[in-house]
Amino acid sequence: MRETRAGAPAHAHFRPSIVPRLAPLPETPDVVVVGAGAAGIAAARTLVGRGVSVAVLEARSRVGGRAFTTDLRGHAIDLGAHWLHAGPINPLVRLGLSRGEPLRRAPQDGHGWVGRRPARPEERRAAARAFDLADRAMTAGAAAPGPDRPASSALPASLGPWGGRVARVHGLVSGRPLEEVSLHDFPSMEYGDNFFMAGGYGGYLARLAHGLPVALDSPVEAIDWSGAGVRVTVAGGRCVSALAVIVTAPVMVLRASIAFAPALPTEVRSAIDGFRTGLYEHAVLHWPSSPFRGRDRLASIAGGRQSPPGLLARIDGTPFHYYELDYADAEAVDAARSGPDGVRRHVRAVLAHHFGAGRLHDLSIPAVSEWRHDPWSRGSWAVVPPGHAPARQRLQAPVGERIWFAGEALSRLQWGTAGGAYEEGARAADAVAGRIRPGTG
Ligand SMILES: Cc1cc2nc3c(=O)[nH]c(=O)nc-3n(C[C@H](O)[C@H](O)[C@H](O)COP(=O)(O)OP(=O)(O)OC[C@H]3O[C@@H](n4cnc5c(N)ncnc54)[C@H](O)[C@@H]3O)c2cc1C
Known part of the structure; x- marks a missing residue:
């Protein structure tokens, strides 16, 4: 699949x-932070909290990065991150609860649908058993000694007819088919005890950015660390000097569009270059007469010639749903090549197959995300292929005591998530503050 193209991605047109x-920005910051997504916001908040002066340079005209909430028909809808995963270890859940933010726990139950009818109780039980077996096998496989291998190789043959669905769903949430995902890296995230935020995840991050020194529309093109500190150059030639820099641009962007002088050490460059691009995109459905009732329920739709690998129904009790695109499916990939309208036609065809064309009389698809075509993300998250699992930790070490990396790609336990990115941003900022202001922790 072609992963970038010229022109603004569809989601970038929303406010x-x-x-x-x-x-x-302060005139002479101690630290420059590149990017104002979850990691950059965490880094800036941590540094400000420790009395370290910071300048945040953000390429886009807004904060939040891949967490972006817009208003659609009077409702706040996330076009990127939506779930606050891993409640017990997610710092954004902890912080949200302490701030009195409007968090709600995600329901544990969901809908089942097979072909053109609701799933029978025995089908739901068989599916749950298959997911459970697969989780246990992959967790055991990851912990077993020996060389890394594809996560798919740990799936037991005994999954039966649900095996295909299990592999598809895990491939979807991994961002790549399981054949391309490291088994050693795979089961590191705790999916249980998820939350949602009323007003959206992007809206929450925007609130957290309130009062921070951020320059928008400031894409960083180059980082010179040949001297004692760093000189960070923004498109148009503006230069900001500081003692250290925290780089939170996604690794897919680092690969493509930020130049380092001198070049990064080989092991750091290989860590960055070895990640694969994760693909995960929402088609946002407005579907008042959808067959699924109840707020925030996942719908598992199986059987038939084609089925959506993921569907979240009635977001916050509204008629909005997410239909997740499956980039392991040749027809979906083909449809996405024709842009958002191709995706809309594809989604309608799949839903008509399961629910009948009549049921779609009030379906509209007001938004389709295209993070893979967005020059400031170039994908949805970073995926560790087999053999590359040490890369996350490798990037946590500073380069020359003045370049720190942060962001979702570095998180071992909460990979690919805004919570993981936030934690990594705070970690990097603590390390930088400890280095340039010893004793302020
Ligand atoms: C469709 C979709 C659904 C998702 N669902 C979830 C979910 O439900 N839950 C979850 O936790 N996670 C989810 N994720 C993943 C989550 O969005 C990311 O892991 C997280 O937001 C990454 O945060 P970050 O700070 O590492 O990177 P980003 O959010 O990408 O922030 C990096 C910032 O750097 C800026 N930048 C890039 N290049 C430059 C440059 N050269 N100069 C200056 N600034 C630059 C970017 O504009 C951006 O603001 C989803 C992602 C997608 C795409």
Whole structure:
């Protein structure tokens, strides 16, 4: 699948639902933070909290990165991150609860649908058993000694007719088919005890950015670390000097569009270059007469010639649903090549197959995300292929005591998530503050 193209991605035309008031940059910051997504916001908040002066340079005209909430027909809808995963270890859940943010727990139950009818109780039980078996096998496989291998190789043959569905769903949430995902890296995230945020995940991050010194529309092109500190160059030639830099641009962007002088050490460059691009895109459905009732329920739709690998129904009790695109499916990939309208036609065809064309009389698809075509993300998250699992940890070590990396790609336990990115941003900022202001922790 072609992963970038010229022109603004479809989701970039939407306006953010919350626009924080940002502070001007200090004239002589101690630290530059590249990017104002979850990791950059965490880094900036941590540094400000420790009395370290910081300048955040953000390429886009908004904060939040891949967490982006817009208003659609009077509702706040996320076009990127939506789930606050791994409640017990997600710092954004902890922080949200302490701030009195409107968090709600995700329901544990969901809908089942097979072909053209609701799933029978025995089918639901068989599916649950297959997912459970697969989880246990992959967790055991990851812990077993020996060389890394594809996560798919750990799936037991005994999954029966649900095996294909299990592999598809895990491939979807991994961002690549399991054949391309490291088994050693795979089961590191705790999916249980998820939350949602009323007003959207992107809206929450925008609130957290309130008052931070962020310059928008400031894409960083080059980082010179040949001297004692760093000189960070923004498109148009503006230069900001500092003692250290925290780089939170996605690794897919680092591979393509930020130049380092001198070049990064080989092991750091190989860590960055070895990640694969994760693909995960929402088609946002507005579907008042959808057969699925109840707020925030996942619908598992199986059987038939084609089925969506993921569908979240009635987001926050509204008529909005997410239909997740399957980039392991040749027809979906083909449809996505023709842009958002191709995706819309594909989604309608699949839903008509399961629910009948009549049921779609009030279906509209107001938004289709295209993070893979967005120059500031170039994909949905970073995926570790077999053999590349040490890369996350490798990137956590500073380069020359003045370049730190942070972001979702570095998180071992919460990979690919905004919570993991936030934790990594705070970790890097603590390390930088400890280095340049010893004793302020
Ligand atoms: C469709 C979709 C659904 C998702 N669902 C979930 C979910 O439900 N739950 C979850 O936890 N995660 C989810 N994720 C993943 C989550 O969005 C990311 O893991 C997380 O937001 C990454 O945060 P980050 O700070 O590492 O990177 P980003 O959010 O990408 O932030 C990096 C920032 O750097 C900026 N930048 C890039 N290049 C430059 C440059 N050269 N100069 C200056 N600035 C630059 C970017 O504009 C961006 O603001 C989803 C992602 C997608 C795409």
